[in-house]
Every structure is written in C-alpha cells, then in structure tokens.
Amino acid sequence: MNHLAVAQTIIDCDIHNAMPNDHTLFKYLPSRWRYHYETIGPRVHWGGNYPRAVPNAARLDSWPPSGLPPGGDLDFLRSQLLDNWNIEIGILNCLYNVGGEINLDFAAALAQAINDWQISEWLEPEPRLRASLLVPYEDGELAAAEISRVGSYNRFAQILLLARTRDPLGHRRYWKMYEAAAQYELPIGIHFGGAGGGPLTGAGFPSYYIEDHGGMPQAFYAQVVSLVTSGVFEIFPTLKVVLIEGGFGWLPPLMWRLDATWLQFKDEAPLLRRLPSEYIRNHFWITTQPMEEPSQRHFFPQLLEQLAMDDRLMFATDYPHWDFDAPFRAFPVKLAQPLERKIMAENARLLYRL
Amino acid sequence: MNHLAVAQTIIDCDIHNAMPNDHTLFKYLPSRWRYHYETIGPRVHWGGNYPRAVPNAARLDSWPPSGLPPGGDLDFLRSQLLDNWNIEIGILNCLYNVGGEINLDFAAALAQAINDWQISEWLEPEPRLRASLLVPYEDGELAAAEISRVGSYNRFAQILLLARTRDPLGHRRYWKMYEAAAQYELPIGIHFGGAGGGPLTGAGFPSYYIEDHGGMPQAFYAQVVSLVTSGVFEIFPTLKVVLIEGGFGWLPPLMWRLDATWLQFKDEAPLLRRLPSEYIRNHFWITTQPMEEPSQRHFFPQLLEQLAMDDRLMFATDYPHWDFDAPFRAFPVKLAQPLERKIMAENARLLYRL
Numbered sequence: 001m002n003h004l005a006v007a008q009t010i011i012d013c014d015i016h017n018a019m020p021n022d023h024t025l026f027k028y029l030p031s032r033w034r035y036h037y038e039t040i041g042p043r044v045h046w047g048g049n050y051p052r053a054v055p056n057a058a059r060l061d062s063w064p065p066s067g068l069p070p071g072g073d074l075d076f077l078r079s080q081l082l083d084n085w086n087i088e089i090g091i092l093n094c095l096y097n098v099g100g101e102i103n104l105d106f107a108a109a110l111a112q113a114i115n116d117w118q119i120s121e122w123l124e125p126e127p128r129l130r131a132s133l134l135v136p137y138e139d140g141e142l143a144a145a146e147i148s149r150v151g152s153y154n155r156f157a158q159i160l161l162l163a164r165t166r167d168p169l170g171h172r173r174y175w176k177m178y179e180a181a182a183q184y185e186l187p188i189g190i191h192f193g194g195a196g197g198g199p200l201t202g203a204g205f206p207s208y209y210i211e212d213h214g215g216m217p218q219a220f221y222a223q224v225v226s227l228v229t230s231g232v233f234e235i236f237p238t239l240k241v242v243l244i245e246g247g248f249g250w251l252p253p254l255m256w257r258l259d260a261t262w263l264q265f266k267d268e269a270p271l272l273r274r275l276p277s278e279y280i281r282n283h284f285w286i287t288t289q290p291m292e293e294p295s296q297r298h299f300f301p302q303l304l305e306q307l308a309m310d311d312r313l314m315f316a317t318d319y320p321h322w323d324f325d326a327p328f329r330a331f332p333v334k335l336a337q338p339l340e341r342k343i344m345a346e347n348a349r350l351l352y353r354l
Numbered sequence: 355m356n357h358l359a360v361a362q363t364i365i366d367c368d369i370h371n372a373m374p375n376d377h378t379l380f381k382y383l384p385s386r387w388r389y390h391y392e393t394i395g396p397r398v399h400w401g402g403n404y405p406r407a408v409p410n411a412a413r414l415d416s417w418p419p420s421g422l423p424p425g426g427d428l429d430f431l432r433s434q435l436l437d438n439w440n441i442e443i444g445i446l447n448c449l450y451n452v453g454g455e456i457n458l459d460f461a462a463a464l465a466q467a468i469n470d471w472q473i474s475e476w477l478e479p480e481p482r483l484r485a486s487l488l489v490p491y492e493d494g495e496l497a498a499a500e501i502s503r504v505g506s507y508n509r510f511a512q513i514l515l516l517a518r519t520r521d522p523l524g525h526r527r528y529w530k531m532y533e534a535a536a537q538y539e540l541p542i543g544i545h546f547g548g549a550g551g552g553p554l555t556g557a558g559f560p561s562y563y564i565e566d567h568g569g570m571p572q573a574f575y576a577q578v579v580s581l582v583t584s585g586v587f588e589i590f591p592t593l594k595v596v597l598i599e600g601g602f603g604w605l606p607p608l609m610w611r612l613d614a615t616w617l618q619f620k621d622e623a624p625l626l627r628r629l630p631s632e633y634i635r636n637h638f639w640i641t642t643q644p645m646e647e648p649s650q651r652h653f654f655p656q657l658l659e660q661l662a663m664d665d666r667l668m669f670a671t672d673y674p675h676w677d678f679d680a681p682f683r684a685f686p687v688k689l690a691q692p693l694e695r696k697i698m699a700e701n702a703r704l705l706y707r708l
Contacts, residue, residue: 167558168565201576202554202569204521208583208622211522214608214615214630215556215579218572222555225569229562247611252653253603254568256646261568264677268562276568277649292610294660295631299606302656306648323618 008340010327011348012090013287014191014244014316015081017122017131019096019114020072024121028113036106044100045197062320070320074122081319082128085327088345089354091157092122092131093191093244099137099162100194107136111146115156123155130352132160132189140176147177151184157352158187158242162194163219170230182236187285187351190223192216192245220246221254228258228279231271240351242285245318249292252306255280281309285351287316288343289325293332300332310339314348362694364681365702366444367641368545368598368670369435371476371485373450373468374426378475382467390460398454399551416674424674428476435673436482439681442699443708445511446476446485447545447598453491453516454549461490465500469510477509484706486514486543492550494530501531505538511706512541512596516548517573524584536590541639541705544577546570546599574600575608582612582633585625594705596639599672603646606660609634635663639705641670642697643679647686654686664693668702 019025026034058070062080066073082090096114101107111134118131133156135143147159159181167173169190181188193216199205200215220243233239255277262269262276272279286309294300304310317325327344335343348354373379380388412424416434420427436444450468455461465488472485487510489497501513513535521527523544535542547570553559554569574597587593609631616623616630626633640663648654658664671679681698689697702708 163557165557168555168560169557171558171561196558198556198558199552200556201522201580202552202556202573203517203519203523203576203580204525204550204552206522206576206580206583207525208619210583210612210615210619210622211576211579213619214583214612215576217607217611218575219556221572222557222560222565222569225565226555226557226560229560229564229568247607249607249610250604252648253571253601253646253657256603256648257571257601258564258568259649260644260647261564265562265564265567268564290614292607293614294606294610295613299656299660302653302660303607306653306656 008327009345010085010087010315011345011354012081012087012317012319013314013348014289015077015090015092015319016071016321017077017092017094017118018069018071019094019117020068024117025113028116029109033106033109042097043102044097045102045195057322058320059322059324074126077319078126081317085317088128090129091352092118092129093160093189094118094132094134095191095193096134098134101136104136104139104142107138108142108146111135112149115146115150119150119153119155130155130157130354132156132158133186134160135177137161137174137177138166140174143177144180147180147184147186151180151186156186158189160189160191163190163192163216163223163246164194164196164200165223166196168226169223170226170228170232175232175235178232178236178239182238185238187240187242189242189244190220190246194219217247217250221250224251224254224280224284225258228276229269229272231269233279233283234271234273239283240285241283242287242314242351244287244316245289247290247292248286248307249303251280252303281312284309285312285314285347287314288330289316289318290323291331297332310342311347313343314351315344362681363699364439364441364669365699365708366435366441366671366673367668367702368643369431369444369446369673370425370675371431371446371448371472372423372425373448373471374422378471379467382470383463387460387463396451397456398451399456399549411676412674413676413678428480431673432480435671439671442482444483445706446472446483447514447543448472448486448488449545449547450488451516452488455490458490458493458496461492462496462500465490466503469500469504473504473507473509484509484511484708486510486512487540488514489531491515491528491531492520494528497531498534501534501538501540505534505540510540512543514543514545517544517546517570517577517600518548518550518554519577520550522580523577524580524582524586529586529589532586532590532593536592539592541594541596543596543598544574544600548573571601571604575604578605578608578634578638579612582630583623583626585623587633587637588625588627593637594639595637596641596668596705598641598670599643601644601646602640602661603657605634606657635666638663639666639668639701641668642684643670643672644677651686664696665701667697668705669698
C-alpha cells in the first residue's frame with residue numbers, strides 16, 4: 001500500500017479495463033456476430049491513440065505477469081491500482097470502440113457482449129468496482145434498448161460515449177438515449193477520443209498527433225455547446241453529463257462567451273430559459289485527469305474560482321494509461337481539506353450514489 | 355466628435371469596408387471573369403453570417419444616407435467612425451469571400467479586383483486608412499503571386515484570411531503564401547468566419563447559429579495549434595500572425611495544454627526547438643473585439659496575467675458590425691494608463707509600422 005495515499009479516501013472515476021482477447025469476447029458474442037467479426041471485422045471512422053505499439057495507450061509497467069494486456073487482468077489491476085493506492089471505489093471505462101462501429105447492429109451486439117463480460121468478470125468478482133455501460137450511441141433507439149436491457153443492474157455507474165461523435169450530442173438522433181439514461185438515473189459520461197468521420201478541427205484534418213491530443217478540448221467544447229443550446233436539459237431536466245479526460249481550463253471562457261452569445265440570439269433557441277452557464281453548472285461534472293497545468297501555480301486557484309464548480313470536480317487516475325495521475329500529485333497546489341475531500345471522493349459519491 | 359474618446363489616441367484594427375455593388379466590382383474585374391460572375395457566380399463551401407437580412411452583419415444605424423450598403427460609403431465611414439471616435443488610423447478588413455471561392459482562378463481574379471478597388475477608392479482618398487490584402491489563400495502559389503503583385507504598396511497592413519480554412523494553416527499548401535508574406539514583411543491576419551467545407555466542430559455540424567458564433571474559437575484554436583506544431587515559425591522566423599475577432603480567453607489553457615503535450619511528443623515535431631507557448635507569445639497578436647466578458651470583473655486582470663501578452667493586444671471596433679465595441683467601453687475594468695495606451699494604439703503602431 002502506498003503510504004502517501006492512506007489518509008485520504010479515494011474514488012477513482014476513470015479506470016480502463018480491456019477485453020483481453022478474441023476468445024473472451026466470443027464467449028459473450030452471439031454466433032452470428034462472431035462470424036461477422038471473423039469475416040468482416042470492426043469498421044470505424046479513423047481515429048488514433050498513442051502510443052500505437054502498446055495496447056490501450058498503456059504505462060509500460062502495467063503489463064500483467066499473466067501475459068494479458070494492460071487493464072485486462074483483474075487480479076493485477078486490484079493490486080497495482082486499488083490496493084496500492086487504497087482506492088475505495090473505482091469506475092471502469094472500457095474503451096472498446098463500440099460507439100464508433102459503423103455497422104450499428106454489430107455495434108449493438110458488441111455493446112451487449114462487453115456489458116455482459118463486465119458484469120461477469122469484473123463487477124461480480126470485485127465489489128470495489130463500478131463500470132460504465134457501453135452503448136451503440138450513434139443510434140438513439142439501439143442505445144436506449146441496451147440501457148433498458150441492463151440499466152437496472154446497480155453496479156453500472158453511467159453510460160459511456162466518446163467525445164468525437166458523428167453529430168454534436170444535442171442532435172435529436174441521440175435523444176432516445178437520453179430519455180433512457182434519465183429513466184434509469186444514469187449520467188452520460190463523455191470520454192476523450194472517438195472519431196465520427198469528420199476532422200477534429202473547424203479547419204480540416206490536422207497533421208500531428210500533438211494536434212489530436214492537444215486539440216481534443218475542441219470536441220468537448222462542441223459537445224457542451226450543443227447539449228446546452230439544443231435544450232436537452234429542458235427536455236430531460238434530470239440528465240447529468242460527466243466530461244472525462246477533457247480538462248476544464250477552456251470551460252470558464254466558453255461560459256462567458258456562450259452567455260453573451262445566447263443573450264444576443266435567444267430567439268434561435270426558444271427552449272432555453274436560463275443562461276447557458278447555469279445549465280453547465282447544474283448538469284455537468286468533470287474528472288480531473290488530465291488537468292491543464294498552468295504555467296504558474298497561482299493560476300490554478302484562479303481557474304477554480306472562475307469555474308465555480310467545486311462540487312463537480314472528480315478525481316481520476318486514467319489507469320493504466322501513460323498519463324496516469326497519482327493521487328498525491330494530482331493538483332498543482334495544495335487544496336483546502338474540504339475541497340480535497342470533495343474532489344477525491346465525495347463529489348463522485350453523490351453523483352454516482354456510491 | 356465623441357468627447358469620451360478625445361483624450362486617447364486610437365488605432366482601430368478591424369473595420370469592415372464593403373464592395374457596394376456589382377457595378378463597382380466590374381470596373382476592376384477582367385471581362386473573362388465578369389462573364390464568369392454573371393453566368394456562374396461565386397461558389398463557396400457553406401458558412402453563415404448574422405443577421406442574414408442585413409448585408410455584412412451590420413449595425414442598423416450604419417446604413418449610409420447615399421443608399422450604399424453599410425461599410426460601402428467612404429464619406430459616411432469617415433464621419434460615423436473615424437471623425438466621431440477620433441481614430442488616428444484604421445485597418446480595413448474587407449470580408450468579401452475571396453478565399454472561400456472554390457474556383458481558385460476566379461478567386462485570384464476577385465482578389466486582384468478587390469485589392470485594386472481598395473487602393474483606388476479607399477486608401478488613396480483617405481490617409482487615415484490602411485487595408486488588408488485579400489488573397490486566394492487556399493492555393494499558396496496563387497496567394498504568393500497576388501502578394502508579389504501589390505505587396506510593396508505600403509498602405510497594405512497585412513494579408514487577410516478567414517479562420518475556417520480547408521486544412522489547418524500549418525499545412526504545406528499554405529507555405530508559399532507565408533514565404534511571400536515574410537518577404538514583404540506583412541503579418542497574416544486571421545479573421546472570424548469562413549468555411550472550408552468541413553464542420554466547425556470535432557463532432558460534426560452543429561444546428562444553431564449560436565453554436566457557430568459561440569464556437570468560433572474552435573477554429574482559431576486549431577489554427578494556433580497547427581501553425582505552431584508544423585514548425586512554420588522555424589521556417590519563417592519573421593512571420594507574424596494576428597488573431598482578429600476570435601477572443602483570447604481560450605488561449606492561456608491552450609498554451610498550458612500544448613506545452614505539456616509537446617514535452618511528451620517532441621519526437622513527432624522535430625522542427626520545434628522551444629515550448630509552443632514561446633512561439634505563441636513571439637509570433638501572435640490579438641485584437642480585442644470581441645473579448646470574452648468574464649462573469650466577474652476581477653477575472654479580467656487574471657486573464658491578462660495568464661495570457662502575458664500585454665504587448666500583443668490591439669483594440670478593434672469591428673465597425674459596422676452589430677457587435678461594435680465603442681472605445682470607451684471596450685474593457686470590463688479600467689486598465690492602467692500605460693497598458694491602455696499600448697492596447698488602444700501603440701501595439702498596433704509597432705506591429706504594422708504605422
């Protein structure tokens with residue numbers, strides 16, 4: 001056990017478990033879709049993860065001795081993460097690209113397989129874990145069907161989407177999914193990554209992975225703007241959204257800009273009854289890893305004050321990825337104890353009802 | 355004359371003059387392209403300006419008594435803007451969509467016509483004005499040719515692009531234009547707007563103009579990331595870039611994020627020898643209109659401190675657009691006199707050598 005972490009209760013909101021191999025997947029996939037997987041295979045719009053040669057963008061020390069891939073071995077994840085850092089509860093976000101699969105029926109079959117595998121091989125054996133429910137999110141009705149199928153299993157913490165979708169998430173094509181999420185009281189988690197077929201930027205496809213990684217807030221920015229502007233939170237007033245691994249330094253200026261724009265263009269979005277920043281502060285949560293690390297430490301408290309979302313920040317390690325945040329060095333400045341407790345555990349406990 | 359503005363020297367870095375009608379355009383367009391204009395006409399990727407019914411997104415009081423469109427009448431612009439606000443020098447940014455024209459030869463002909471019209475009908479008659487040089491920027495060589503044709507006329511202040519391009523501006527297709535800009539010592543101005551054919555967001559096409567307007571920093575964000583990452587500033591070390599009407603609240607967190615990402619992924623961008631934030635602070639200038647207006651006034655000095663670009667901010671009115679910034683209410687807090695002088699005039703004077 002790591003002694004630096006003993007004193008503080010920790011809930012880790014972003015842990016990546018991984019499907020170890022096809023053999024395990026096939027145990028949970030109907031034969032029709034096993035045949036599809038073996039003959040045609042996954043087909044997605046292009047995206048990218050770093051580093052390519054290491055599955056799941058993993059820390060080099062996260063390979064389990066069993067030979068399974070990083071995040072693929074529950075026993076090793078227990079000892080390297082949960083025991084070592086004394087983590088009370090951890091949320092699994094399996095990044096198997098279900099939502100990006102362009103054959104939507106295959107996507108639905110994959111979601112069902114991954115969710116059943118998570119129940120059997122992760123959640124039932126390990127009481128400290130919760131998991132995100134994977135859905136074929138590019139079709140609202142198929143996504144809603146999967147939520148109805150397993151959403152009442154109380155160890156699923158949220159629905160998991162990736163940030164780069166086919167259309168901005170306020171579009172009507174996604175509303176059936178929100179209706180089901182609200183019905184089952186499951187937040188919508190939006191995680192770094194994905195690929196909807198278009199470029200990441202408003203000016204075409206960039207050349208470097210630095211631009212993909214450094215530029216990912218553009219996708220989060222678009223999703224926040226779209227979810228708010230579309231009036232989704234008036235239609236589904238209990239809907240909650242978690243921004244995972246997208247940072248938040250970009251969010252205060254976005255709130256300022258969007259409030260000013262909305263005051264000018266209200267007529268265009270008649271569903272909205274409050275300032276965009278009020279919807280953001282009422283409906284969004286944010287995980288901490290990675291935070292923009294300001295060039296000067298005193299900018300960090302400024303950022304927290306501008307954000308004014310102390311009740312919405314939630315600690316995450318991003319285990320086993322290369323940019324893992326250890327609990328004892330997650331923040332550039334020492335936080336006041338009550339705030340640290342909120343961020344390290346209590347905000348997540350309230351949101352996910354842990 | 356407006357007495358509130360008398361005390362302070364003002365250089366206005368974003369004034370929009372407009373081509374009044376086809377008749378004037380045809381005086382400057384070769385017959386081959388007049389025929390093209392009359393038979394086929396402009397063809398561009400879709401974009402949008404607000405309000406649609408008013409040309410050039412104009413203030414309702416900016417219609418000249420002559421019947422010409424807002425920004426189309428030099429005498430009226432003189433009295434309503436330059437005289438009324440005691441503006442020493444103003445930079446014209448004509449938003450005629452030359453760069454978005456998808457027939458690039460027609461784009462080159464339009465650029466030539468607009469530039470010749472600006473020289474004859476704006477710059478020669480009015481010594482207080484400078485203008486941006488329009489170029490068919492989606493082809494680096496055609497753009498370089500237009501810069502070579504008129505770039506030595508000393509009343510052109512910069513090259514004008516729009517923020518939403520076909521590819522991010524670090525791409526090699528634009529390098530010949532930068533080479534010519536550096537040779538003629540002309541900054542590259544990147545203005546709000548444009549449409550390169552792709553969506554504004556990393557998640558597809560949004561539904562509302564609120565999203566286009568509130569989301570435009572995404573395009574600026576992408577251009578900053580691309581210009582820095584591509585190494586353009588190592589190849590053209592004297593190249594200067596002005597971000598016009600894009601705000602800057604998003605820039606400090608972008609610098610933090612990009613520095614951290616670059617430190618991790620240096621190998622991918624071997625041309626870079628310094629932190630991305632150093633290239634940004636050395637090569638970029640920013641106009642003030644519109645600024646993100648923070649929800650609390652004391653956030654504004656925080657933002658200026660985080661930005662650390664006091665020598666690079668330049669006042670702009672955006673006349674005659676609906677979101678005009680009057681000089682006496684451009685800032686949410688009273689600035690110290692030396693900083694106010696820099697922003698209102700002296701930074702622009704140095705950059706543009708006025």
